[in-house]
Amino acid sequence: MAEATSLLLLPALDLLSTPSSNKSSYKSTFESLLPRLRPQDKTSVARLDIGLVLSASYPLSTNTCRSAIFGLIQNLLKQTYSLITSVASQQNVDLDLPGGVDIRVFILEPRVDRIPQKLVGKQPLSGPIVDIDTFVLSDRSYKTIYSVEGEAGEGHLKQFLTTWGSKLKDEPPPSVRLPSGPAIVSASATDSQPFSTTEGVASVTAHASVAVGGTFDHLHIGHKLLLTGTILSAEPSTASRLITIGVTGDELLVNKKYCSYVESWSLRQERTAEFVDSILAFYPRKTSPNSGANGLRTTEYIDHPGPNGKVVRVTYKSLQSSPGVEESVTVNYTQISDPFGPTITDPDISALVISAETRAGGKAVNDKRKEKGWKELEVFEVGILDAAVGVEDEEEMVRQRETFDSKISSTEIRRRLQERSQ
Incomplete structure (x- = not known):
C-alpha cells in the first residue's frame, strides 16, 4: 500500500x-x-x-x-x-x-x-x-x-x-x-x-528507438537509474519514439536464489511501467490521459506465438501535434526468453542502454547484429551506484557495504522478504 x-x-x-x-x-x-x-x-x-x-x-x-x-x-x-x-x-x-x-x-x-x-x-x-x-x-x-x-x-x-x-x-x-x-x-x-x-556534434545521433533489458524483480534504485537512463536516451524532438523494455520471462528465473519470492512477469512489468510513467509523462491535471480508446495514454496487450511475442504496449500521445504528424511515445514491455530480445529481431532499434555489469551483453548484441549485416547499436552505459558516497572513512565503508548492497540487489531484497516471513 x-x-x-x-x-x-x-x-x-x-x-x-x-x-x-x-x-x-x-x-x-x-x-x-x-x-x-x-x-x-x-x-x-x-x-x-x-x-x-x-x-x-x-x-x-x-x-x-x-x-x-x-x-x-x-x-x-x-x-x-x-x-x-x-x-x-x-x-x-x-x-x-x-x-x-x-x-x-x-x-x-x-x-x-x-x-x-x-x-x-x-x-x-x-x-x-x-x-x-x-x-x-x-x-x-x-x-x-x-x-x-x-x-x-x-x-x-x-x-x-x-x-x-x-x-x-x-x-x-x-x-x-x-x-x-x-x-x-x-x-x-x-x-x-x-x-x-x-x-x-557531428558524432551525436538523436535516437528514436532505444532498448534496455533486465529482470526488474522487486524494482529498486539500481533499476530506476537504468530505466531513467533509457528514457533519457530517446530524443524528444523526434515525432515518434519507441522505447523497448525487455523484461525477463518467468521460466528463466526459476534458479534464482530465494526463487519463491521472485515476482511474476506480470507484476514486474506493471511495476516497471508504473515507474516509467512517473518519470516520462507530465500531462496537465485538467486532462484525462486514460479516457477511452482515444485517450492520451492507452494500453494494448499482445500475445503472439514465438519469441518476443508477448508485449504490453503503452502509447502516449501528445496534447498538440504538428499538422500531419501525430507525436507519440510508445513503450513496449516485451517478455524476453534469451539475452538478446528484440535487439536482434528489430533492425530499427538504434541504441541500447546497459549497466556497467552488463557491458559484455551489449557487445554480444552488437556481434549478433553484425552477423546479420545490421548497423550496430550505440551503447549508453549508466554508472554503478557508489557505497563510498557519504561515508567518512574506510572502516565505515566496509561496515556499510552489506546494508548498501541490500538496497540495490533483488537477491538481497528477496532474502530479507523471506526472513521477514519466518
Whole structure:
C-alpha cells in the first residue's frame, strides 16, 4: 500500500562538482528527510519524488541532443541515488520495501525565459527532463514540498510557488525547508572549461528507438537509474519514439536464489511501467490521459506465438501535434526468453542502454547484429551506484557495504522478504 507522495526540490550543483561536493551539500538534507518519511504503518511505502533542478552550468535541455548530455545527466542521477542509498543505509531506512521509502528522481529545467515559449508549460512527454512550468501544471499531487536552505533552494521554491500561484487556482501544498551544507569544489574543477554543446556534434545521433533489458524483480534504485537512463536516451524532438523494455520471462528465473519470492512477469512489468510513467509523462491535471480508446495514454496487450511475442504496449500521445504528424511515445514491455530480445529481431532499434555489469551483453548484441549485416547499436552505459558516497572513512565503508548492497540487489531484497516471513 502506498502513502501520499512528497516532493523535494533539490538544486543540482554546478556541472563540474565532485561527489564530495554532493555529499557535503546534501548528506544532512537526506539525514533529516528520510527518517521522517518512514511510514508508521509497516505495510505501507512512502513515496518521495525528487526534482533535481538544473544549474546554469548545464547545457540548456531544449537546445541539446539528449545523446550529447546523456553522460552528464546520468552522472547527476547516479550521484544523487548513491547518496540517498548511502544515507538510507546509515539511517536504517528501507528503500522500496514495505515500511520504507520509494524514491524517484527526475530533472527540472528552471530556465523558462531561455527556452522557446511554445514549449514552456507544454512538454508533457519530455521526461525525465521537464521544464518547471510543465511540471507545476502536471497531474502530480503532493502532500508536502521540501526544499533546502540557501539561495539556490529559496530561488527554486519561489519559482515553483510563483508559477503555481499564477496558473493554478488551488492552494499549493505546505513547504518545509531542510538543512544543507556547503559544496566543496576542487581547484581543478573550477579551472576546467565549461561544457560546450558544439563539441562532437557531428558524432551525436538523436535516437528514436532505444532498448534496455533486465529482470526488474522487486524494482529498486539500481533499476530506476537504468530505466531513467533509457528514457533519457530517446530524443524528444523526434515525432515518434519507441522505447523497448525487455523484461525477463518467468521460466528463466526459476534458479534464482530465494526463487519463491521472485515476482511474476506480470507484476514486474506493471511495476516497471508504473515507474516509467512517473518519470516520462507530465500531462496537465485538467486532462484525462486514460479516457477511452482515444485517450492520451492507452494500453494494448499482445500475445503472439514465438519469441518476443508477448508485449504490453503503452502509447502516449501528445496534447498538440504538428499538422500531419501525430507525436507519440510508445513503450513496449516485451517478455524476453534469451539475452538478446528484440535487439536482434528489430533492425530499427538504434541504441541500447546497459549497466556497467552488463557491458559484455551489449557487445554480444552488437556481434549478433553484425552477423546479420545490421548497423550496430550505440551503447549508453549508466554508472554503478557508489557505497563510498557519504561515508567518512574506510572502516565505515566496509561496515556499510552489506546494508548498501541490500538496497540495490533483488537477491538481497528477496532474502530479507523471506526472513521477514519466518
